[in-house]
Amino acid sequence: MKLFTIGPVELYQSTKEVRMHDFVYFRTDEFSEIVKDCLSKLSNLLGNNEPNSLIYFAASGTAVMEATVENCVSDSDKVLVINGGTFGHRFCELLEYHNKNYSSIDLKWNETLTQKHLEPFENKGYTMLFVNLHETQTGQLYDIKMLSDFCKRNNMMLVVDAISTFLADEYDMKKWGIDLTIISSQKGLCLSPGMSFVSFSKRMLEKIENMPLPASKYFDFKDYLKNITRGQTPYTPPVLVMYELKDMLKLIEKEGGLNARLDFVKEKAEYFRKRAKELGLTIPNYPLSYALTPLYFDDVNAYEVIQLLKNKYRIFVNPCGGDLANNLLRVTHIGNTTIDDIDDLLDKLVLCIYEVKNKELTNVK
Numbered sequence: 001m002k003l004f005t006i007g008p009v010e011l012y013q014s015t016k017e018v019r020m021h022d023f024v025y026f027r028t029d030e031f032s033e034i035v036k037d038c039l040s041k042l043s044n045l046l047g048n049n050e051p052n053s054l055i056y057f058a059a060s061g062t063a064v065m066e067a068t069v070e071n072c073v074s075d076s077d078k079v080l081v082i083n084g085g086t087f088g089h090r091f092c093e094l095l096e097y098h099n100k101n102y103s104s105i106d107l108k109w110n111e112t113l114t115q116k117h118l119e120p121f122e123n124k125g126y127t128m129l130f131v132n133l134h135e136t137q138t139g140q141l142y143d144i145k146m147l148s149d150f151c152k153r154n155n156m157m158l159v160v161d162a163i164s165t166f167l168a169d170e171y172d173m174k175k176w177g178i179d180l181t182i183i184s185s186q187k188g189l190c191l192s193p194g195m196s197f198v199s200f201s202k203r204m205l206e207k208i209e210n211m212p213l214p215a216s217k218y219f220d221f222k223d224y225l226k227n228i229t230r231g232q233t234p235y236t237p238p239v240l241v242m243y244e245l246k247d248m249l250k251l252i253e254k255e256g257g258l259n260a261r262l263d264f265v266k267e268k269a270e271y272f273r274k275r276a277k278e279l280g281l282t283i284p285n286y287p288l289s290y291a292l293t294p295l296y297f298d299d300v301n302a303y304e305v306i307q308l309l310k311n312k313y314r315i316f317v318n319p320c321g322g323d324l325a326n327n328l329l330r331v332t333h334i335g336n337t338t339i340d341d342i343d344d345l346l347d348k349l350v351l352c353i354y355e356v357k358n359k360e361l362t363n364v365k
């Protein structure tokens with residue numbers, strides 16, 4: 001069995017083994033030390049050297065997207081959202097749900113985000129930009145330099161859901177002036193699901209300090225920020241995922257650090273794309289994250305190909321929700337997979353496409 005899904009991903013052997021070892025009770029100095037050490041290393045990987053600026057939750061990424069809306073958007077803020085797929089749309093829904101003032105740039109499928117989309121929003125009093133830097137539904141990776149420059153010009157705070165780009169593409173909070181980053185355990189970090197993180201810039205920390213209490217008590221950022229200075233959380237954390245994180249950070253270091261990890265993901269993505277093109281498969285033209293490759297089909301039902309690949313070969317790839325369900329299939333390059341695994345996947349994918357096509361032809365007759 002192999003997971004080429006975007007998260008949870010195919011786990012590393014050492015991650016699986018973590019759960020067989022003992023772990024300490026969490027309200028202890030020993031656990032606090034593990035937390036402090038892990039969060040400080042994770043902050044480095046995010047390019048954020050602000051002390052005590054990273055907190056984490058026993059929750060999936062969406063909870064932290066929502067908590068960000070509650071804790072960081074005031075009644076006087078005007079938010080602009082890049083809405084290029086289901087995850088961009090989710091930010092809109094959350095802002096709507098919490099009665100925040102926002103507008104969105106809505107991209108059509110296959111439409112690349114460019115400067116011309118931003119122009120109508122220059123000097124219009126917007127205070128924050130919300131973006132899922134890699135829109136996981138389509139695979140589009142937005143231009144961080146363009147967005148960062150736009151925010152600087154307009155004196156806006158830059159809020160990034162980096163859940164599916166972190167540890168797949170280069171990412172640096174300091175370099176791009178990013179004020180808030182959301183990441184999750186089950187994507188680029190290749191851990192079990194259940195833990196999500198928020199990292200803040202200095203000025204975002206100052207803003208939160210002056211915000212009224214959020215709608216949800218459980219997700220009160222100020223409470224987590226206070227507790228994290230001693231390596232603790234207000235409520236029970238996913239202790240085992242923290243141990244997985246400790247192991248993964250060690251593994252990344254052992255492999256040669258951040259750049260070595262990014263290079264390997266890139267190598268897998270480029271190999272997959274080259275071979276897929278040779279096989280006559282269609283990859284969309286917009287800029288892509290190395291985290292995943294979408295394949296576009298108009299002559300065979302993509303959803304049926306995915307089902308066959310799963311049922312016949314136990315290989316899992318992502319379908320695509322919404323309007324593109326029958327046309328798009330997504331293959332991820334994060335996780336514990338190798339070039340050989342990619343060859344195997346492509347061999348079987350071709351067989352499945354052939355089989356589904358033949359079945360469709362027979363049904364027509």
Ligand SMILES: *Cc1c(COP(=O)(O)O)cnc(C)c1O
Binds near residue numbers: 060061
């Ligand atoms: C996976 C993902 C999320 C989180 O989704 P959950 O189902 O809440 O884990 C959020 N944003 C992006 C861009 C994602 O890829």
